[in-house]
Amino acid sequence: MTHEEYKKASDRSKEEAQRIVFKEYFNYVYTIVFSRLRSCASREDIEECVGDVFADVYIHYDNSKAVGEDISGFIGTVARNKAADMYRKLTRKRFTFVSVDDEDVPEQEAPENTEADYEKKELRTSLMNCISLLGEPDSTIIMQKYFFMRSSQEIADKVSLTPEAVRMRCSRALKKLREKLTAMNISL
Incomplete structure (x- = not known):
């Protein structure tokens, strides 16, 4: 969506502009937030953060200060910042600070499988x-099905297809994905 399209929709109706932005950028924002919070947040926390991102976009986006054609840069920045804030908020609760002089402090050990962890990260x-x-909608279907554990019906609602079409596209996309991974000498 360009600044002009958003401005025209906003001039007609703020709610309509917000609906259009939400529909067009939901998957983009969800992917950014999920990739940052998947290790520490529940599904509800992730969805709350996505909602906060769109609320901030609606509140802070200013057409008069818009730079460039596309608003996805602004939305992506807001999503990354909100996800980072939520990550800090969630992880801060887990850590307790201990004095270095405290004798009861256990010694910090090095991670056991650093090489395996690195290989997992590279594979991911x-x-x-x-x-x-x-490409779309195949990448969205695969992400929603295997990373977010969504049903075919939920995915169908998001990508405007029937559940049967989602299942068919999913199987074809998995076949393409297997071929791409095999070409890279990666077997799962």
């Missing part, structure tokens, strides 16, 4: 890159 990055190469 390669997998995400291959999924994004599938």
Whole structure:
């Protein structure tokens, strides 16, 4: 969506402009927030953060200060900042601070499987890159089904397809994904 399109929709009706932005950028925002919070947040926390992102976009977006054509940069920045804030908020609760002089402090040990952790991270990055190469709506279907554990009906509502079409596209996308991963010498 461009600044002009948003401005025209906003001039007609603020609610309509907000609905259009939400519909067009929901998956984008959800992916950004989920990738940052998946290790520490519940599904409800992630959905709350997504809602906060859109609330901030609606409150703080100013057409007169708009730079460039597309508003996705602004929305992405708000999503990253909100996800970082939520991450700090959630992880701050987990950590307790202990004095260095305290004798009861256990010694910090090095992680046991640093190499395995690195390989998992590289595999995850390669997998995400291959999924994004599938294009829309296949990448969204795969992400929603296997990362967010959504049903075919829920995915169908998001991508405006029937549940049967979602299942068919999913199986075809998995086949393409397997071929791409095999070409990269990755087997799952």
